[in-house]
Amino acid sequence: MELRTAVRERRSIRQFRRDAVPRELIEEILQDARYAPSWGNTQPWEIFVVTGEALEAFRSANRENLLKGLPMASEAPMPQEWPEALKKRYTGTGRVVLEAQSIPREDKQARLDYAVRMFSLFDAPVLLILCTDRSLPEGYSMLDCGLLLQTICLLARDHGLGSCILACSVGYPDLIRRLLPVREEQRIVMGMALGWPDDDAPLNRFLRERAGLGEIVTWVSGS
Numbered sequence: 001m002e003l004r005t006a007v008r009e010r011r012s013i014r015q016f017r018r019d020a021v022p023r024e025l026i027e028e029i030l031q032d033a034r035y036a037p038s039w040g041n042t043q044p045w046e047i048f049v050v051t052g053e054a055l056e057a058f059r060s061a062n063r064e065n066l067l068k069g070l071p072m073a074s075e076a077p078m079p080q081e082w083p084e085a086l087k088k089r090y091t092g093t094g095r096v097v098l099e100a101q102s103i104p105r106e107d108k109q110a111r112l113d114y115a116v117r118m119f120s121l122f123d124a125p126v127l128l129i130l131c132t133d134r135s136l137p138e139g140y141s142m143l144d145c146g147l148l149l150q151t152i153c154l155l156a157r158d159h160g161l162g163s164c165i166l167a168c169s170v171g172y173p174d175l176i177r178r179l180l181p182v183r184e185e186q187r188i189v190m191g192m193a194l195g196w197p198d199d200d201a202p203l204n205r206f207l208r209e210r211a212g213l214g215e216i217v218t219w220v221s222g223s
């Protein structure tokens with residue numbers, strides 16, 4: 001696939017087919033993704049690939065925590081406040097996700113059902129959990145991990161696989177450490193669902209908006 005097509009056509013997949021993804025394919029993607037840049041080539045990441053029974057145990061425990069109303073305590077904290085323009089984009093995303101499923105805002109049960117599907121990782125057959133070393137300053141290691149995540153997303157797209165980076169998969173670090181061999185000295189950065197996309201699902205087809213260059217680019221040339 002042409003790089004530009006992969007960049008433009010990668011999108012967060014929120015409905016996966018149940019079919020398994022061959023281990024060799026995941027390995028091929030991760031082999032290539034290792035070439036993502038990192039500060040001083042430190043490669044400050046470790047990836048846990050979760051599938052099969054381990055994934056099912058994680059999926060149901062993650063869902064139970066949501067239903068119990070357990071507050072998320074991510075090790076890469078989510079923002080609580082946004083500048084106005086960003087807040088507008090954030091709430092806009094929430095709105096189109098509901099609209100794509102014809103869920104009215106006031107339908108609390110349907111919204112909860114959707115949250116349950118999200119905390120169940122949209123049925124994806126693979127979950128990647130990306131960790132870094134807790135002793136590293138957050139800034140650079142997070143940046144490096146972000147570069148790796150996007151590289152994996154693009155490579156996955158190149159192989160016809162869908163991905164969704166999922167903050168909701170790392171909201172309960174205790175649960176992750178109970179079920180996976182993640183060590184105490186590691187910071188759990190982010191999770192990513194991987195699998196074959198259900199291309200017909202409206203959740204995978206709605207229009208995504210992007211700010212125009214006028215909003216995000218400042219040209220500086222000459223004096």
Ligand SMILES: Cc1cc2nc3c(=O)[nH]c(=O)nc-3n(C[C@H](O)[C@H](O)[C@H](O)COP(=O)(O)O)c2cc1C
Pocket residue numbers: 010011012013014093118164165166167168169190208
């Ligand atoms: C750090 C991070 C965390 C995310 N967490 C979630 C999540 O928990 N649930 C979800 O549905 N999408 C999540 N997303 C996906 C974003 O909503 C998505 O990237 C954004 O809306 C842009 O849409 P696109 O990826 O389809 O281009 C996350 C993305 C990033 C980068």
